[in-house]
Amino acid sequence: xKRSWRLxxxxxxAFALVAAACGGGSDDVSTDTTEAAADGEGEAMEDEAMxDExxxAMEDEAMxDEAMxDExxxAMEDEAMxDEAMATGDFNVGLxxxxxxxxxxxxxxxxxxxxxxxxxxIGISSSEAExxxxxxxxxxxxxxxxxxxxxxxxxxxxxxxxxxTVAGDNPDTNFAVIDSPMLDFDNGATPFADNIxxxxxxxxxxxxxxxxxxxxxxxxxxIGFIGGVSGFGLIEKFEAGYIAGAKAVNPDIExxxxxxxxxxxxxxxxxxxxxxxxxxxxxxxxADIIYHAAGGSGGGLFEAAKSVSEASGSKVWAIGVxxxxxxxxxxxxxxxxxxxxxxxxxxxxxxxxxxxxAGEFAAGNTVYDLSVDGVGYSTTGGFVxxxxxxxxxxKAQIIAGDIVVPTEP
Amino acid sequence: MSxxxxxxxxxxxxxxxxxxxxxxxxxxxxxxTGQGLLTSTTTIQTALKWAMPILIAGLGGLLSERCGVVNIxxxxxxxxxxxxxxxxxxxxxxxxxxxxxxxxxxxxxxLLHAIATVGFGVDHIVSGxxxxxxAPGTARYLSDRVFAQMDGGSISQSPRVxxxxxxxxxxxxxxxxxxxxxxxxDWFIVSDVFGVLRxxxxxxxxxxxxxxxxxxISAFLLTKTRFGLRLRIAGENPLAGESLGINIYRQKFIGxxxxxxxxxxxxxLIVLDLAQLYRQNQTxxxxxxxxxxxxxxxxxxxxxxxxxxxxxxxxxxxxxxxEGTATRSLLLxxxxxxxxxxxxxxxxxxxxxxxxxxxxxxGSLLFFLFTNTAPSWLPGTMPYVLVLLVLVFASQxxxxxxxxxxxxxxxxx
Numbered sequence: 073x074k075r076s077w078r079l080x081x082x083x084x085x086a087f088a089l090v091a092a093a094c095g096g097g098s099d100d101v102s103t104d105t106t107e108a109a110a111d112g113e114g115e116a117m118e119d120e121a122m123x124d125e126x127x128x129a130m131e132d133e134a135m136x137d138e139a140m141x142d143e144x145x146x147a148m149e150d151e152a153m154x155d156e157a158m159a160t161g162d163f164n165v166g167l168x169x170x171x172x173x174x175x176x177x178x179x180x181x182x183x184x185x186x187x188x189x190x191x192x193x194i195g196i197s198s199s200e201a202e203x204x205x206x207x208x209x210x211x212x213x214x215x216x217x218x219x220x221x222x223x224x225x226x227x228x229x230x231x232x233x234x235x236x237t238v239a240g241d242n243p244d245t246n247f248a249v250i251d252s253p254m255l256d257f258d259n260g261a262t263p264f265a266d267n268i269x270x271x272x273x274x275x276x277x278x279x280x281x282x283x284x285x286x287x288x289x290x291x292x293x294x295i296g297f298i299g300g301v302s303g304f305g306l307i308e309k310f311e312a313g314y315i316a317g318a319k320a321v322n323p324d325i326e327x328x329x330x331x332x333x334x335x336x337x338x339x340x341x342x343x344x345x346x347x348x349x350x351x352x353x354x355x356x357x358x359a360d361i362i363y364h365a366a367g368g369s370g371g372g373l374f375e376a377a378k379s380v381s382e383a384s385g386s387k388v389w390a391i392g393v394x395x396x397x398x399x400x401x402x403x404x405x406x407x408x409x410x411x412x413x414x415x416x417x418x419x420x421x422x423x424x425x426x427x428x429x430a431g432e433f434a435a436g437n438t439v440y441d442l443s444v445d446g447v448g449y450s451t452t453g454g455f456v457x458x459x460x461x462x463x464x465x466x467k468a469q470i471i472a473g474d475i476v477v478p479t480e481p
Numbered sequence: 482m483s484x485x486x487x488x489x490x491x492x493x494x495x496x497x498x499x500x501x502x503x504x505x506x507x508x509x510x511x512x513x514t515g516q517g518l519l520t521s522t523t524t525i526q527t528a529l530k531w532a533m534p535i536l537i538a539g540l541g542g543l544l545s546e547r548c549g550v551v552n553i554x555x556x557x558x559x560x561x562x563x564x565x566x567x568x569x570x571x572x573x574x575x576x577x578x579x580x581x582x583x584x585x586x587x588x589x590x591x592l593l594h595a596i597a598t599v600g601f602g603v604d605h606i607v608s609g610x611x612x613x614x615x616a617p618g619t620a621r622y623l624s625d626r627v628f629a630q631m632d633g634g635s636i637s638q639s640p641r642v643x644x645x646x647x648x649x650x651x652x653x654x655x656x657x658x659x660x661x662x663x664x665x666x667d668w669f670i671v672s673d674v675f676g677v678l679r680x681x682x683x684x685x686x687x688x689x690x691x692x693x694x695x696x697x698i699s700a701f702l703l704t705k706t707r708f709g710l711r712l713r714i715a716g717e718n719p720l721a722g723e724s725l726g727i728n729i730y731r732q733k734f735i736g737x738x739x740x741x742x743x744x745x746x747x748x749x750l751i752v753l754d755l756a757q758l759y760r761q762n763q764t765x766x767x768x769x770x771x772x773x774x775x776x777x778x779x780x781x782x783x784x785x786x787x788x789x790x791x792x793x794x795x796x797x798x799x800x801x802x803x804e805g806t807a808t809r810s811l812l813l814x815x816x817x818x819x820x821x822x823x824x825x826x827x828x829x830x831x832x833x834x835x836x837x838x839x840x841x842x843x844g845s846l847l848f849f850l851f852t853n854t855a856p857s858w859l860p861g862t863m864p865y866v867l868v869l870l871v872l873v874f875a876s877q878x879x880x881x882x883x884x885x886x887x888x889x890x891x892x893x894x
Contacts (some may be wrong), residue, residue: 101658125555173634173639174636175629175634175635175636175637175638176635176637176638177635177638178631181635182651302857328803330803331857333857334856334857334858339762339765342760342761342763343763343765344756344757344758344760344763345751345755345756345763346800348755348756348757348801349530349797350803351528351799353523353800353801353802353803353848354803356523357803368637368638368760369762371638371641371756371757371758372756375641375756375757400633401633402633402640402641404641405641440534453721
């Protein structure tokens with residue numbers, strides 16, 4: 073009796089240790105990094121499934137004959153082929169995610185897709201890290217990445233201050249921060265240091281186009297917007313562009329906006345259950361198209377679109393964000409995704425790695441806007457094929473400067 | 482009827498009366514503020530949905546604490562429930578299997594807690610915290626091994642899972658829709674009451690029905706059965722129980738494992754009913770809110786239900802309330818409730834409490850008058866504020882199991 077108890081316990085203890093060590097929760101550097109640091113190779117086994125899926129998604133995109141995708145490919149190739157041939161390099165890139173990390177089928181996965189592409193096209197290796205739940209070890213992770221990599225990419229504006237500090241300590245390592253310009257605005261908007269680059273996006277311009285699409289497609293004259301977290305300026309850009317685009321088509325359109333949480337509570341990016349409830353309330357209030365800028369919560373919106381459509385018998389739509397969510401969403405909900413606002417984090421990540429490989433890393437901010445296809449809209453599913461001409465028209469006007477999209481609602 | 486007479490009524494009279502008073506207050510506020518949302522069918526449905534995880538996990542806490550083991554690991558057991566709930570559904574193709582494995586996963590957490598606290602006499606809080614740390618790590622490790630290999634899954638998220646679904650009560654809420662008709666007549670209070678009742682019966686999910694049924698079941702189990710009495714003596718006076726020949730270890734083990742199973746069920750409810758996918762951190766501290774509901778409810782099944790509904794209601798309302806105006810009118814409800822508390826305290830000659838309640842009531846009223854929309858943090862903080870108020874004003878009336886949290890060793894007398 074006693075012996076069997078001991079056996080059971082020791083098994084439990086062993087399991088606990090394994091789980092604690094390997095899982096690590098959102099706790100520390102994931103095993104990927106430590107392995108990469110140890111053998112200098114990067115790309116741990118676990119990521120392969122994800123990689124395949126993303127590559128498939130990217131290939132899908134490339135296969136589509138839509139004008140948009142061709143242009144995107146062309147833009148990427150242009151950039152890549154500037155010096156006659158694609159630069160190659162076998163250095164390591166330290167990709168540092170923010171809390172939540174890989175697997176949100178949105179923002180972070182888009183960055184991961186850029187790394188995966190760079191691995192196959194440029195030949196780099198990579199190591200990934202993700203901070204613990206309260207984000208208190210960001211600086212240590214950056215330092216760990218800098219020890220092994222000549223280029224460290226931080227995904228998310230929350231890395232701003234830590235990158236400034238760590239970049240000062242590591243003058244030979246280049247740093248790039250996504251979603252932050254990394255410019256010293258008190259000092260004439262100059263880069264903080266020669267080894268810091270910012271990669272920002274004109275989310276408001278892309279949102280303008282999906283807003284216009286929503287207004288063109290809406291039959292009830294009511295549309296909605298769900299933001300993940302309000303109060304830190306970024307998500308409001310999406311809302312402002314969306315509203316401006318919708319009003320440009322139909323000045324009388326009714327737009328309901330709602331945010332899941334307020335800064336500094338970032339739960340709003342991981343709460344599909346709450347997004348589902350808010351979306352249901354909007355649909356029941358008469359909105360027939362809802363756009364979300366809520367990262368991992370978006371799945372709840374798609375779910376709501378499906379259940380409301382099935383219950384009421386008339387189809388309502390959802391609009392995705394960041395990646396082409398028609399490709400990543402479950403088959404059951406795909407048909408409710410009208411379009412997605414594309415924020416090509418993958419392009420930005422790929423290009424900064426390419427610049428590093430070619431020895432052309434430049435400090436300062438690069439803005440990915442409509443003119444370089446850094447933002448845009450997706451046509452997968454074919455639901456917006458009939459209005460592509462109008463959307464392209466708006467796009468041309470924005471690029472030409474005839475329409476100036478506001479960044480605050 | 483005086484207050485003391487009311488207190489002597491049996492619970493199955495008292496709670497409906499209190500609920501009715503609550504609805505009347507909501508209806509009054511609704512009239513005053515011109516809000517339609519407070520007692521509408523959809524709001525009640527949402528509130529009920531959001532109360533369920535708190536209720537079921539709270540009942541889990543009840544069973545554990547009644548047998549003398551503090552279960553602060555509820556949150557961790559819920560997380561195990563979310564993971565296994567999603568896994569069971571994906572693996573075996575039916576959400577009912579998901580529910581089964583969710584309960585099993587939570588029960589495994591309960592078993593671990595029981596082995597540590599009952600078997601080895603580890604401090605209950607230490608063991609509970611350990612489970613809360615271990616569970617998310619385990620779930621993430623398993624996700625990496627299982628969900629990341631699936632289409633649409635990743636280290637932090639599972640592919641979509643089917644919902645358990647639900648049913649609408651015939652006659653009352655569909656077909657003739659008797660309750661709906663009365664609700665649409667728009668008679669003051671009467672329509673509100675029927676709006677609430679219809680909300681309970683309309684598209685009720687199976688898990689909600691099970692959760693509500695668990696309240697009388699666990700109350701009956703604890704108070705009327707031999708098993709329940711033995712369980713309770715383990716939490717009240719284990720040495721006396723031991724002297725009567727009861728195997729206290731066994732009672733505690735059973736209690737804590739059932740507790741974990743219920744927490745796991747609450748977790749799988751979040752996956753199967755609310756989100757329809759597993760997502761890391763999606764319990765967002767509801768295990769701790771369940772403990773708050775347990776304290777609020779004075780370690781009684783009906784009290785846990787009241788706590789869960791009170792905590793779930795503002796949250797559900799705020800999600801439905803796109804303009805933020807209905808949530809704001811809740812401040813008026815709080816002010817009214819505190820005025821009642823104040824009057825009650827003064828009649829009991831409890832001057833300090835009365836003044837405190839009055840001050841908070843005035844503050845709440847001013848907050849109501851000088852804002853147009855409620856801030857989004859308000860519903861999330863309500864559980865904690867309510868529990869604080871209960872602890873301040875009714876702490877003498879709270880009665881926790883006498884031996885809860887104390888180590889027990891056989892033959893220790």
